[in-house]
Amino acid sequence: MYEHDVIVVGAGGAGLRAAVAASEAGADTAIVTKLHPVRSHTGAAEGGINAALQEGDDWELHAYDTMKGSDYLGDAPAVETLAQDSPKETMNLEHWGMPFSREEDGTVSQRPFGGLSYPRTTYAGAETGHHLLHTMYEQAVKHGIQVYDEWYVMNLVTSDDTDPNDRECHGVVAYDVQSGQIEGFKANNGVVLATGGPGQAFDHTTNAVSCTGDGHAMAYRAGVPLEDMEFIQFHPTSLPSTGVLISEGVRGEGGILYNNDGERFMFEHGYANNSGELASRDVVARAELDEVDAGRGVEDEYVHLDMRHLGEERILDRLENILHLAEDFEGVDGLVEPMPVKPGQHYAMGGIETDENGQTNINGLYAAGECACVSVHGGNRLGGNALPELIVFGKRAGRHAAGDDLGEPQIRTGYGDDVEDDDTDLPVQPGAAGIETSDGVAADGGVTADADGLLERAVERERTRVDGLMDKDSGVQHAEIRSKLQKAMTDYVNVFRTEEGIKKALKLIRECREEYQDVYVDDPSRTFNTDLQMTYETRNLIDVAETIALGALVRTEFRGAHWRQEHQERKDEEWLKHTLISWDDGEPNIFYRPVILEGQDKTYEPKVRSY
Amino acid sequence: MSTQQQQQEPESQESPKDPEMKGAESPQQRRLKDKESGMVDEHAEKEAEAADETVHLKVFRYDPEVEAKQEPRFDDFHVPFEKGMTVLDAVMYARDEFDSSLTFRHSCRQAVCGSDAFFVNGTQKLGCKTQISELEQPVRIEPLPHQEVVKDLVVDMDHFYDQMHAVEPYFQDEDTPESDELEEQRQTPENREKIKMSSRCIWCAACMSSCNIAAGDNEYLGPAAINKAYKFAMDDRESEDIKAHRLRILEQEHGVWRCQTQFSCTEVCPKDIPLTEHIQELKREAVKKNLKFW
Numbered sequence: 001m002y003e004h005d006v007i008v009v010g011a012g013g014a015g016l017r018a019a020v021a022a023s024e025a026g027a028d029t030a031i032v033t034k035l036h037p038v039r040s041h042t043g044a045a046e047g048g049i050n051a052a053l054q055e056g057d058d059w060e061l062h063a064y065d066t067m068k069g070s071d072y073l074g075d076a077p078a079v080e081t082l083a084q085d086s087p088k089e090t091m092n093l094e095h096w097g098m099p100f101s102r103e104e105d106g107t108v109s110q111r112p113f114g115g116l117s118y119p120r121t122t123y124a125g126a127e128t129g130h131h132l133l134h135t136m137y138e139q140a141v142k143h144g145i146q147v148y149d150e151w152y153v154m155n156l157v158t159s160d161d162t163d164p165n166d167r168e169c170h171g172v173v174a175y176d177v178q179s180g181q182i183e184g185f186k187a188n189n190g191v192v193l194a195t196g197g198p199g200q201a202f203d204h205t206t207n208a209v210s211c212t213g214d215g216h217a218m219a220y221r222a223g224v225p226l227e228d229m230e231f232i233q234f235h236p237t238s239l240p241s242t243g244v245l246i247s248e249g250v251r252g253e254g255g256i257l258y259n260n261d262g263e264r265f266m267f268e269h270g271y272a273n274n275s276g277e278l279a280s281r282d283v284v285a286r287a288e289l290d291e292v293d294a295g296r297g298v299e300d301e302y303v304h305l306d307m308r309h310l311g312e313e314r315i316l317d318r319l320e321n322i323l324h325l326a327e328d329f330e331g332v333d334g335l336v337e338p339m340p341v342k343p344g345q346h347y348a349m350g351g352i353e354t355d356e357n358g359q360t361n362i363n364g365l366y367a368a369g370e371c372a373c374v375s376v377h378g379g380n381r382l383g384g385n386a387l388p389e390l391i392v393f394g395k396r397a398g399r400h401a402a403g404d405d406l407g408e409p410q411i412r413t414g415y416g417d418d419v420e421d422d423d424t425d426l427p428v429q430p431g432a433a434g435i436e437t438s439d440g441v442a443a444d445g446g447v448t449a450d451a452d453g454l455l456e457r458a459v460e461r462e463r464t465r466v467d468g469l470m471d472k473d474s475g476v477q478h479a480e481i482r483s484k485l486q487k488a489m490t491d492y493v494n495v496f497r498t499e500e501g502i503k504k505a506l507k508l509i510r511e512c513r514e515e516y517q518d519v520y521v522d523d524p525s526r527t528f529n530t531d532l533q534m535t536y537e538t539r540n541l542i543d544v545a546e547t548i549a550l551g552a553l554v555r556t557e558f559r560g561a562h563w564r565q566e567h568q569e570r571k572d573e574e575w576l577k578h579t580l581i582s583w584d585d586g587e588p589n590i591f592y593r594p595v596i597l598e599g600q601d602k603t604y605e606p607k608v609r610s611y
Numbered sequence: 612m613s614t615q616q617q618q619q620e621p622e623s624q625e626s627p628k629d630p631e632m633k634g635a636e637s638p639q640q641r642r643l644k645d646k647e648s649g650m651v652d653e654h655a656e657k658e659a660e661a662a663d664e665t666v667h668l669k670v671f672r673y674d675p676e677v678e679a680k681q682e683p684r685f686d687d688f689h690v691p692f693e694k695g696m697t698v699l700d701a702v703m704y705a706r707d708e709f710d711s712s713l714t715f716r717h718s719c720r721q722a723v724c725g726s727d728a729f730f731v732n733g734t735q736k737l738g739c740k741t742q743i744s745e746l747e748q749p750v751r752i753e754p755l756p757h758q759e760v761v762k763d764l765v766v767d768m769d770h771f772y773d774q775m776h777a778v779e780p781y782f783q784d785e786d787t788p789e790s791d792e793l794e795e796q797r798q799t800p801e802n803r804e805k806i807k808m809s810s811r812c813i814w815c816a817a818c819m820s821s822c823n824i825a826a827g828d829n830e831y832l833g834p835a836a837i838n839k840a841y842k843f844a845m846d847d848r849e850s851e852d853i854k855a856h857r858l859r860i861l862e863q864e865h866g867v868w869r870c871q872t873q874f875s876c877t878e879v880c881p882k883d884i885p886l887t888e889h890i891q892e893l894k895r896e897a898v899k900k901n902l903k904f905w
Contacts, residue, residue, distance in 0.1 A: 035718060035724070035726070036768070036772070036814075038724075038725065038813070038814050039716075039718050039719075039724040039725065039726050040724075041718070041719060041724070043719065043723045043724055043813070044719050044721060044723045044724070091794075091795055094795045094796060095782075095784065095795070095796065096781075096782050097781070097782025097784075097843070097846065097848065097849075099798075099803055099806060099807070099810050099842075099846075100798075100803075101800075101803065102798050102799065102800045102803045103800070104800060105797070106797030106798055106799050106800075107795060107797065108795055125807070127723075127811070129723075130723055130811070130813070131810065134810075135782075138780055138781035138782065139781060141776060141780060141781055142781040178761060208718040208719040208720065208724065209717060209718050209719075209720065210718045241694075241695045242695070242720060242721070243720075244720070244721045245721070324722075325721065325722075328722065328740045329695070329721065329740070330695070331695070331742075477711055478711075479706075479707040479708075479711065483707075521711075522711045522712060523711055523712030523714075524676075524677060524712075525674050525676045525677050525680075525712065525762065526676060527674060527675060527676050527761065527762050528714050528761050528762045528763075528765050529712075529714075530706075530714050530715075531711040531712060
């Protein structure tokens with residue numbers, strides 16, 4: 001058994017920031033990550049970091065833009081914290097050596113991004129995430145933080161009190177990918193989940209293969225609600241063949257979208273008469289698909305993004321990486337021809353429910369970054385707002401886990417007396433399909449044991465599960481289930497959603513659950529068994545996909561990225577509330593909590609979101 | 612950790628060394644040149660012909676634990692070709708459809724995570740950014756040479772990480788101000804430009820694997836770690852004292868002077884970093900620093 005004060009799971013931007021903050025606060029801190037830190041998906045972020053740095057801009061404008069962009073589903077205390085803290089956190093990165101792009105006078109450059117009233121996106125070429133990730137890892141090395149790389153976390157270790165709000169997290173169970181050894185990791189102060197997005201629930205995604213929602217699923221099964229999971233952002237500019245992301249920076253610098261008739265459709269067909277290509281992402285993604293549906297798509301599949309007019313010098317200076325991506329993955333030279341683009345799954349606005357300090361309803365369990373929902377992005381995330389979230393809330397989670405007092409949070413978590421229950425009829429019985437997949441940590445019942453006992457028991461349970469998966473000689477392989485799940489989500493829970501489609505998705509997800517009962521691992525080796533790891537990940541994807549589809553079914557309105565055929569309007573009277581889904585005795589329990597629109601000095605009044 | 616002790620030497624060690632050093636040319640420039648010479652059309656034709664074809668892969672297999680795989684071998688896979696298919700796509704297909712025990716690292720599929728550097732037809736390449744249509748068949752895919760093989764295409768990266776850490780890979784300025792102080796350090800666009808290429812390294816280890824010197828001298832810092840140090844040493848935001856400290860690390864016995872300018876690292880770097888040039892520049896800096904005028 002390994003033992004530390006704070007254990008951070010995942011080593012992208014949020015995990016590294018949390019670990020450095022916990023370490024600075026005096027905690028013996030370790031990172032457990034299934035990749036090596038520099039392999040994390042934060043490295044693929046291109047655009048930049050929104051921070052009100054310049055005169056003429058201020059945090060209140062940033063907060064306003066974020067609330068508006070969220071379609072009034074962000075919680076004001078979280079949004080204001082993001083806007084207030086991101087300038088100093090961005091400057092911190094600069095002082096840690098991050099190579100931001102610069103102006104002639106040596107100050108950091110900022111550029112316009114979609115949905116922003118001021119050009120406040122700080123960037124490092126079109127590879128901001130790469131530089132953020134490496135800069136943060138450098139700091140982790142400097143602080144001597146212990147990193148268990150290529151250790152896959154299989155489950156959380158929590159106490160088994162009946163009410164999840166009474167439970168405590170004592171650590172995790174993980175296995176060393178290289179040797180297959182399964183061990184307990186005891187956390188004396190807290191566990192921070194920073195496991196990133198769940199994009200692999202879809203088959204056309206900008207997300208890495210490793211983005212399998214492990215943290216989401218583990219927290220969910222331990223008794224933490226997942227919040228606003230229906231809000232999935234589809235980025236308007238991903239390459240059609242692979243899903244590789246083409247940064248919003250291209251449009252920020254003046255890139256233009258054309259349909260097959262050569263029309264600048266954002267204006268000519270009235271999708272966003274003021275902002276055009278720089279309307280927020282949900283608006284542009286829908287416009288592109290409408291163009292394709294109207295028969296004006298290129299090859300009936302995509303549209304064109306043109307940056308040729310920006311000129312070679314500017315492109316090479318600010319968007320050089322985009323040239324390489326278009327070249328390597330689509331065979332297109334962005335200097336002489338337009339690039340093909342279409343919407344691709346990109347980001348999950350929802351996630352593990354936390355308060356402003358990153359804490360969940362389970363004592364000692366924290367979440368930060370894309371896997372968390374605090375919530376700042378609400379119904380739709382603005383470009384350039386993901387990276388400040390990593391550093392602002394990663395830091396807060398790390399500090400709080402290490403014991404720093406950050407004050408009383410205003411956001412409440414977990415099932416309580418301020419929630420409203422849901423009574424939607426579901427097309428299938430969602431949730432567990434058998435004991436093998438429903439080993440909720442609390443399912444053992446009985447008395448709460450001491451931390452060491454709980455850890456031992458949890459380690460034993462995972463060893464038994466692995467033995468079972470490996471001993472089986474035949475059955476279904478994870479790849480088959482995973483691809484069925486991804487296809488169901490892409491076919492039915494995509495940019496455009498119908499009640500009928502979502503119900504079909506839920507039935508298919510149920511089938512995946514049932515097939516998973518028969519899953520087996522063909523590779524007999526304990527050495528670097530990716531077959532085993534992907535089998536674990538696939539189970540997590542099933543849980544996460546189900547919460548996305550359930551959220552999409554119950555939210556009968558059109559808000560942010562969530563579009564419903566039968567409900568073509570935002571219904572503020574009924575739906576200014578968060579969707580929460582918790583795992584309750586082996587099945588999902590859906591409930592709602594009101595959005596907090598009261599900020600520090602003012603209340604954010606919902607307005608029509610036009611660009 | 613690997614239980615395997617023996618060093619795997621893949622059979623084909625010859626790596627095509629272009630005497631004219633293509634490293635100076637960007638992929639963009641190469642493509643434009645190809646276009647002028649009509650090579651792009653040839654590619655398109657080749658791709659069209661291959662549309663209904665399969666790709667023949669010969670993939671290196673080894674697992675210390677599984678009896679049938681303890682003796683290293685090559686397995687043949689025939690994967691249906693699709694336009695735009697990369698080496699990574701092909702091995703993923705082989706794994707998901709034919710043999711789930713086929714093991715390799717990969718994650719982002721877009722050349723930023725640096726996980727999937729393989730030895731493809733005798734050259735270090737990132738699987739995800741190498742088009743199958745550009746390769747001779749059968750496509751031979753092996754783990755990176757000069758690294759201990761853990762299993763199939765997975766090599767032990769610990770030595771590579773140790774060398775990266777040996778150069779103190781973190782920014783060292785005099786004092787980081789209290790984070791409430793918003794004033795940033797100044798850096799000229801020119802200085803940022805100077806370190807730009809070095810800052811693109813994704814730690815894929817292709818360079819280290821291609822370096823003959825690193826293969827013979829286990830203590831040599833190697834091109835990736837030296838490039839990492841270059842990024843800091845050339846950044847004007849670090850002080851002269853720290854730069855001198857960095858140069859002392861780099862000019863030690865197994866540092867920059869080991870480099871024999873064979874340019875292998877520069878040739879294989881998937882991010883087009885002029886690694887050899889960076890090493891030479893640090894040698895010059897080290898000389899300048901040590902020149903004494905009595």
